[in-house]
Amino acid sequence: MEKEYWRWPESKWTSSDIDWKDGDIISAGVDVGSVSSQAVVLIDGKLYSYSNFRTGSDSPESAQKVMDKAMEETGLSQDKIHYTVGTGYGRVNVPFAKRAITEIACHARGANFMYGPTVKTILDMGGQDCKAIHCDEKGKVTNFLMNDKCAAGTGRGMEVFADLLSVPIEDMGRLSFEVDEEPEPVSSTCVIFAKSEAVGLLRKGWAKEKVLAAYSSAMAHRVVELLERIKVEKDFAITGGIAKNEGVVKRIEAELKIKALEAKHDTQIAGALGGALFAKALIEKERGLR
């Protein structure tokens, strides 16, 4: 079967030093995105387990699968989770979620947890849309901006490009730096123009790495334009799938002349993590603790 270069590695993780049975509040967040889905479980607000899998063509199924993966081999089950918040494109059909909150609010809250209260500007580069979010020290959204139609599809574009170059998606970042000098970026108008221009460069005999560098800098460039419209206030953090592509991240940092905070966890779980934190606040409200 032809190797699927675009298929990025799925993952799951469970904490070894927390036992959910000692937990008073068990909350969960499920983020069903256009390309990937994640589930996060918190025990009294501490990160207990998470999973990160591909979104299928049926969002309720994807939500259930990714929730089950986060509970696998922990003994936990759906009924033991006090409150679940759904987010992402598929947020309205996460069958077991009690509340749906947008991924913008969730990414801000999740980033606040992952990076601390100094983070003020968050860039979430998802499969379909890019979001530039401003938040306060508690992780509440104060302003946000999303890409215009022509600039959609950054995440999806990366997958298509991995396929085109027959380069595994997780190696694209590293390879894009194996060039002697940084080439001109391809057009950043839209993903389709960028790809057809890249194909032209390949045909002209450019090495794969050089074309990767040109494509990555075009993608970085597009996102920096969005960030500059909302004005980056420090500290700055990047969440979402493309945060793992150093080829794009490092070029964003170079153009902004601002270093993004170091990722402590899988950057793709920020949305689900924010959802789980909101779930905790909501269950505390129900119990009158807030």
Place this chain on the structure above:
Amino acid sequence: MNVVGIDCGAKYVKALVLEDDKIKAKSSVLSGFDQKAAAQEALDKVLEQASLKKEDIAYITATGAGKEEAVFAQGTITEVGANAKAVNILFPSVRTVIDVGAEEGRSIKINEKGKVVDFAINEKCAAGAGTFTETMARALEVKLEEMGALSLKSQKSVPMNAQCAVFAESEVVSLIHAKHAKQDIVRAVHDAIADRIASMTRKIGIEKDVALVGGVARNIGFVDSLKRDLKQELFIPEEPEYSCALGAAFAAAEKAKGG
């Protein structure tokens, strides 16, 4: 007399040997990033298959975006000219040729002798018709070859933006999450591409009969959508993805006969 037509396309290099207007051998090689090598490999393979040597070949004509890379070819012809020649010989009654490849869509108006009277190529924003089906197949977890059959199962037509693949894709994501049935979404994808191709073809006018060539013609779902949109029967060669190479071979034959 043996001639060779070679189509250096975006994804594949396809070559074929023509012996007195009959296809004797065919080869297809992944273009990869060294088009020169790929063109040479396609030529060697097709000659080997036809058990011929290069000297037995009277004339070689190259076409496709990478036609300059086929350094061994004596002549070149554009995809527009090649498709016109191929379809004129395969289906003499055809006056409108539609070619949908991975990256580009083209509509060509020809006269009874196969001469190109007018042509239109997809607008900038409507590029990537072919690859769009691939991306959507992946999003819907459907094998590319099954997209066509699945689309025919749907009776519903879900309206979707037909101007650009990125807009259409963002709407497919919404359709997935609005829990539309998979076959209805697949049909919406084919209808959207058919809409764009029909829209472009109207620029040169839809004149009976109409032929469809290019790799995407293998997708029966897309073919059905295009028929519905144009309200026309479509003449499709058995191997639509070879029409460009075949047209180049016919051009080579003409040149060989001193045309």
Place this chain on the structure above:
Amino acid sequence: MMEKFKEWYEQRHAYAKEWKKKTGGKVVGYFCTYVPEEILYAADVLPVRILGSHEPQDVTEPHIFGMFCPFCRDCLAQGLQGRYDYLDGVMIAQSCLHIRQAYTSWKMHIPVDFSYYLPMPNNVQSKRALPYLTGELETFKEAVEKWTGKKISDEDLNKGIEAMNTSRQLTRDLYELRKQDNPPLTGLEAMYAVVASQMVDKRDYNAALQEILQKLPQRQIENGSKVRLMILGSENDDTEFVDMVESLGAMLVVDDHCTGSRYFWNQVNTNGNLLEAIASRYVERVPCPSKDWPERTRIEHILKLAKDWNVQGAIVIQQKFCDPHEIDIPSIIESLKSNGVPAQFLELDVTVPVGQFKTRVEAFLEMLSEEDLF
């Protein structure tokens, strides 16, 4: 209560054909709300505004280059698909270049008995605009008289003005109700009413609205803690989009659209020469951005609407490739924000990707809400 307008909106073609059968009169389709409907009503001609159908289409590419807005192409598509075959004439009053091509290609490819291009002034802030437009309305009146073979008297003009002014006053009264804390109608219902008024005989509309305005104040609809929003920007008759916005916990209480408040905001003050009175209404009305120069008079008007209708935020929509609005929107958003009205920008197309828009609108509402989950 408000279903009548929805029905007219959805059955616009059936209504017009029925009207022709009933009155034996002529129907003229028009583009852009600078068309002086008063003169057409004076000649017993029914003006109906030509709008799109919000469906993907593939018939306009040979006629209009894809760089122009999807809305003008959608309008032309209606004509090319034969949905307006009952029209006796088409006309336009000059405004932006985009919609102009829906008119010029329509006139070239869809046979109509009467067609008219009114070179409406763009320099409406100049004192030369009023005498110029008065002269043009005179020429237009003569063209209509020649076509219908019937003289238009001052009495006829007053009849036309009266029909238009009544519908404008009634619609203003309808909008006044939306100032209340708990408005008795939704933003969607208001859109159906105003857009329907542009496609039916004003006398029918006036009668229906008069009756509804009696009962409406008593009507109770559950608005709960919905966020009061204003919507403004490019042409907008997209009911599916407005419905989606209001399903997310927002309440659209006022707008600044040419399909909305700008259509009926100003009245004709009938003193002196009637054509001059009509001309001054169109010169002094809330302008389309393509006429709002050298000063931007619209911003002051928009801020006043926001204050008077007590909105908590604004949704600023722009139809893809719509240049006049694209040029104004940055400064409008800037003014809204510096006057304490948060604004959310959305880029509209003929079809709307509901998923993406829901995320943007919901996130905007979450930002406005005071819920403390931190």
Place this chain on the structure above:
Amino acid sequence: MSAKYKTESLKCWDKSKEIRLDYYKNYAKAHEKGGLRWAGGAWSFDAIPSGLGDDVYPLTGEPYAASVAWNKDLALRCHEAVEKAGYARDLCSYMRNYWGSIILNEYAFGGEFPMPDFIWQDHICCSHAKWYQVARDLEGGDVPYYAMDVSVGPYDELTENRLEYVVGQMHDGIEWLEKVTGRKYDDEKLIQAVHNHCRSESLWAETCALNKAVPAPLDEKTMYSLYVHGTLHKSSRIVADFYEELRDEVKDRVERGIAAIANERCRVMTDTQPPWAFLKVFRYLEKFGCVSIGSLYTFGLIGMWDIQEDGTWGPRKTPQELGIKIKDRDQALHVLAEWELKKPEWQHFYSPDHKSDMMLRIAKEWKLDGIMLHYNRGCEGLSLGIAENRLALKEAGFPVMIFEGNMGDEREFDEAQTITRIDAFMESLNFEKIKD
């Protein structure tokens, strides 16, 4: 293959370059000599500010923005600065280059972006007046700004009511100029400027008419650098005199059979502004022996035309040639308004068939083999109705090809695809590349 025709470089080429560079230098240095700067469109009535004195220097937006477009790096930085300020990327690319130049405070001809003393603009395209509304904001918001609406319908339907609307705005404009500059207006200078204006436009049309000759003495790529003077300051004596010198030189080239393209064998015309950053596309045409003899754009943006006695298209007779003696301000303004409202590139704003008729006339009288339409995403004004023009030209039996691009934003021009389309078009016209 040896050349079919003799070619020669233009004698007045260096002078043309010098006039243009002086123009941009004068604008920048205007204040040093106590002079005034005004900014506005190339279609503004530049004859009118001339009444304020000889030290009043214009900067016309469109040709300036085209100069930005030639400098790819500056153009890209301008686009990004404008997008960062929140403006849409599909807006007129000239307008965006101009605004970007202000935001970056970089003058395409070196140094900082010189601030105008007043803005004097026209309005026929729906972005025109808005262009300088935003420019004024970016320049601090208090530059005095006057714009005139000239969209009064096609010339063949001109009425007294419509002409008076334009002339009225001109009169108000002069009073406004006196108020904002504090200078006394000199009607004699206006009358002289109106004569120069008509002379420049009539002479340029005459030069373009000479391109009917086979071989064509000028190719469109060269004409772009020559017609530009009409968009800079057509009411100045320098430009009018230069066009007379140019007309004489081109007449001489025709008499001696001098060609622009050595082996011309295929004649085409284009339409709308070209993708300024990719003029080498025209050099590619030469490989097929193909010359573009011009377009309604190069002929009719500032050239003024009329049907000659023999029924063909030629230069419009100037007021001087018709023996009209302009006596006062009001008559000067009427002559200027009536003259300019006949501009070929102002007619299609009301219906595409005005333009199709003129394009067909060029195709026949200049003996063309085909037409290459530049579907220019950067300019909605000149792309207005272009699809209908294409249908009309095809209807009349002319082969037509489209290539998509953007005059001022090279991010939207795909060179590879344009080359493929030219190959296919030449192939359909049975022209192969000349083997050198």
